Amino acid sequence: MRILGIDPGIAIVGFGFIDKEGSKCTPVQYGCIQTEAHTPDEERLLHVYEAMVQLIDKYKPDEVAFEKLFFNRNVSTAMPVSQARGVLILAAHQKGLPIGEYTPMQVKQAIVGYGKAEKKQVQEMVRMFLKLQAVPKPDDVADALAVAICHAHSSTLNSKLNEVLRK
Numbered sequence: 001m002r003i004l005g006i007d008p009g010i011a012i013v014g015f016g017f018i019d020k021e022g023s024k025c026t027p028v029q030y031g032c033i034q035t036e037a038h039t040p041d042e043e044r045l046l047h048v049y050e051a052m053v054q055l056i057d058k059y060k061p062d063e064v065a066f067e068k069l070f071f072n073r074n075v076s077t078a079m080p081v082s083q084a085r086g087v088l089i090l091a092a093h094q095k096g097l098p099i100g101e102y103t104p105m106q107v108k109q110a111i112v113g114y115g116k117a118e119k120k121q122v123q124e125m126v127r128m129f130l131k132l133q134a135v136p137k138p139d140d141v142a143d144a145l146a147v148a149i150c151h152a153h154s155s156t157l158n159s160k161l162n163e164v165l166r167k
Contacts, residue, residue, distance in 0.1 A: 001155070002028065004061035004092075005148025006052075007140045008069065008085035010077070011035055013048055014140030017059045018130070020152040027130045029059055030141050041080055049087040056095050064092040065100040065151030067107060067143060100151045107143075110150035122146050 001021075007014035016030035033051040035044035056064075069078070069085060092099055105115040111125045123135040123142040129149055136142045 001063065001152075002059065002061045003148045003151050003155075004056070004059070004064045004097075005144040005146070005151065006064065006066050006088055007143035007147060008066060008081060008088055009140060010041070010044055010048070010080040010084045011037065012138060012140045013052070013084065013088065014138070014142070014144035015052075015055060016136075016141060016145035016148045017055075017061060018145065018148045018152065020155075025129060025149055025152050027132065027145070029055075030136055030145055032138060032141050041083065044080075045083055045087050048084050049091055052088055052091040053095075056091060056097070061097060063098045063100065063151065063155065065102060065147045067147045068101050068103045100154065102147060102150050102154070107146050107150045110153050111146050 002017060002019050005016045005018070011034065013033040014030075015032065017028035019026045019028055033048055035047050066085065066089065069081060089099060102110075108117040108122055109115040111117070111129070112121050119139065123139070126132070126142050126145045126149065127135045130145065136145060
């Protein structure tokens with residue numbers, strides 16, 4: 001199964017494609033979509049949408065996982081980031097892809113085993129899980145890969161639960 005993890009944003013959208021075979025996760029491609037500051041939001045949103053559609057068409061994920069938005073301090077970015085998340089969900093939905101959503105705490109729990117883990121702990125575990133030479137940069141990329149890994153672990157659990165419930 002190929003999973004696309006997304007860390008939504010308006011300036012930087014982190015993305016990471018991983019392949020899951022059994023309990024093993026292998027990186028396929030990862031990076032970020034960036035938009036220029038001081039560009040009208042509608043142009044930035046169009047760029048994010050079109051870039052994501054191209055990535056989906058090229059790497060053909062089976063499922064997509066998003067980090068749920070959480071605004072603690074910088075509430076002024078909430079609207080543009082929410083709009084970017086909306087166009088990203090639209091791109092995935094238009095391609096008929098199942099979508100999973102995880103809170104930052106759920107991602108940290110899945111990756112580190114502790115829901116209040118530090119960002120650096122999550123990044124290092126992503127590096128180790130995927131056997132990468134270095135932690136992916138910028139942070140949004142490592143976050144997107146963490147979301148994909150979280151979804152990979154969760155989808156295994158969910159499929160096993162569904163099997164039990166069908167019996």
